[in-house]
Amino acid sequence: MFAWRVDDEIELRLLELEHAGAMHRLTEANRAYLRRWLPWAESETTLEQTEAFIRRSLQQFAEGNGFQAGIWYRQELAGAIGLHYVDRRNRRTEIGYWLAEPLQGRGIMTRACRAVVDHAFGPLGLHRVEIRCATGNHRSRAIPRRLGFREEGVLRQWAWVDGRFHDMVIYGLLAPEWRREPVRGGPLAASL
Ligand SMILES: CC(C)(COP(=O)(O)OP(=O)(O)OC[C@H]1O[C@@H](n2cnc3c(N)ncnc32)[C@H](O)[C@@H]1OP(=O)(O)O)[C@@H](O)C(=O)NCCC(=O)NCCS
Incomplete structure (x- = not known):
């Protein structure tokens, strides 16, 4: 539904059912590393669960309540990034992301x-x-x-992941603090 070029190496594409196989293979290959920080990596282990996740995220996108995009790095699926929700009343959102372990260290996620x-x-x-x-x-x-x-603060023992509680740091950024640059090819705008 959208493909959004970030730069010469990186493209974000809305996750659709046709991507389920590739997403499942990528999470399989990285499961041991992902489950250290992401609870779903432990509990969602089948292709059917990946498909169900993509269906939920498409619904979320259709409702204007965020999105989940695959990250393609040099034409290869490398991970995912998304908005967990869009709170219109308070005009806020939260970003979540993960990257395949071998592709760390190249600035893919920061970009x-x-x-x-x-x-x-x-x-x-x-x-x-x-x-x-x-x-x-x-x-x-x-x-x-x-x-x-x-x-902005630490929520103590906020998440149970990989067999223990983790403290969670909240990072916040406000619109006036962001150095604005034009969005390159932002087709998300039409739908969200
Ligand atoms: C969190 C995660 C995405 C971070 O990945 P990452 O590769 O460290 O982050 P980036 O892709 O932004 O790469 C940053 C590195 O690339 C380097 N880099 C190279 N080119 C860069 C560029 N153009 N811009 C920014 N950094 C660049 C940075 O210096 C940094 O190097 P360092 O690792 O030596 O410090 C990854 O570790 C991950 O998916 N972990 C498991 C899941 C997870 O924890 N998800 C988040 C839950 S909150």
Whole structure:
């Protein structure tokens, strides 16, 4: 439904059912690493569950309540990024993301995330973007820091993941704090 070029290497595409096989294979290949931080990686293990996730995200997109996009890096599916919800009344949203383990360290997620923040503050007209990371998830925490988010607080033992409770850091960014740049090819605007 949309393909959104971030730069010469990265493209975001709305996840659709045709992507279920590739998404499932990618999560299978990365499950041991993903389950350290993402609870669904432990509980959603079948192709049918991936398809159900994509159906839910398409519904979410149709309702204007966020989206889930695959990240293609040099034409290869590399991970996913999305808005968990869009709260219109309070004009805020929260970004979530993951990347295949071997593709870490190339700035793929920082670049994808920057594009999604651009979109949230640009076409979507939102006022606040949040990213929540487990305190021990240093790679994830580096992303909002790189993008200028402010660390706002820690929710103690907020999530049960991989057999233990994790404290969660909330990063927040407000529209006036974001250095605005034009969104490159933002077809999301038409639907969200
Ligand atoms: C969180 C996660 C996406 C971070 O991945 P990442 O590869 O560290 O992040 P990026 O893709 O933005 O890459 C940043 C690295 O690329 C480097 N880089 C290279 N080119 C870059 C560019 N153009 N822009 C920014 N950074 C760049 C950075 O210096 C950084 O290097 P470092 O790892 O040596 O510090 C990944 O670890 C992951 O998916 N983890 C498992 C799931 C997870 O935790 N999800 C988040 C839950 S809150």
